[in-house]
Amino acid sequence: MDIIRSIADFKYKWKQWKQNDVTVGFVPTMGYLHQGHTSLMERARQECDIVVISIFVNPLQFGPNEDFEQYPRDEQRDVTIAREAGVDVVFIPDVKEMYGSGMKTNIAVSDITSVMCGANRPGHFDGVATVVNKLFHIVRPDKAYFGMKDAQQVAVVTQMVLDLSMDVEIVPCDIIREEDGLAMSSRNKYLKPEERKQALILSDSLMKVHKWIEEGVTVAQLKQLITAHVDVVPLSEIQYVALYTYPGLKELPAKQKVMDIQETIIVALAVMFGTTRLIDNVVIYGGEHRV
Structure with missing residues (x-):
């Protein structure tokens, strides 16, 4: 399994794959992986030749009073979980690699982002759409896998892909729960x-x-x-x-x-x-x- 931290290195790897006409499955994450993430990786492993996950805690989707700095992080543990799940590449950029000195482009999906979580977290789904759009342009997957616990996020990403005619299939996957029923998070x-x-x-x-x-x-x-x-x-x-x-x-x-x-x-x-x-x-x- 490869660990890649730069966009340029990832694009070089992608060109090598495409010479062999392989399919790429992608699981975007913010890390601190659990069984819900693992289920997405395993499905991607079943359906695609190459499996990529990203680990990136995206500051654009956190509000000013939210938990960006405190969001749980454990890269070594995440890498071990990814390797055991059969992942081929873990893409782990930092904020500077992803956004340089600051993003001047923003992706905003209207209407469906004004209810539910969007009503309580203004700007959250703009941050989600922007980072997922950018990751799709870097990874260029054939399929991308998202858990339905964040069902509004799935709807937003699906709408963005449809509206922008992006060449990626969004695969929604069932919620994974603890034994007592609590949704994994x-x-x-x-x-x-x-x-x-x-x-x-x-x-x-x-x-x-x-x-x-x-x-x-x-x-x-x-x-x-x-x-x-x-x-x-x-x-x-x-x-x-x-x-x-x-x-x-x-x-x-x-x-x-x-x-x-x-x-x-x-x-x-x-x-x-x-x-x-x-x-x-x-x-x-x-x-x-x-x-």
Whole structure:
């Protein structure tokens, strides 16, 4: 496995690959890898000749009061995990390599970035779209793999690829969870023991969604039920409970029964536990659901 830190070196490696007409699978990450990331690498390994991951904590997607400096980092551990997963190249640029003296170009996806996490984190998805766009131009993958825990991010990247006619296939992959149901996240390490225990209310509330839908609840009622269920635990501070079409993220009529909605929809929530912000979701396909 190669570790590459410069854009020029990566492009040289890419030219060598393309002489042999290989397919490249790409998993962009911010490091501190866990089993969710590993599942993406393993899928890329099954489907592509070459597997690349990037490790880059992107400052553009952090707000002024967010955890960029404190975001967990452990390069040696990440490299070991990548090697064990069969990755061919780990691309680890620093901020200067990626952005030089500062970026004067910004990629902004409109509409679908104004709801859910975008409403609470202004500029976040501009930072995501900008760095993913740049990484796609460097890595030039045939397929790129993203976890559905960050479902809005998947929607944003998919829209960007469509709008800009980019020659890469976006592959959404299922959420990977801890044994007790908590969605895997690099930020889970921030949780104090009691916060970690109470955070299980997120997946527990989503597990109840299908039952509530079968009872004939409306969009507004489902949001109220989820909110009340999460509010039971005292350490939770809800940022949003949302129901939208997916991936278009269009608002649904409050009085419409969820069971009557024919489109694919997402039920998503963001909740603070102390200083740690957790997100989770379930996507509902034609009356069926998976968490």
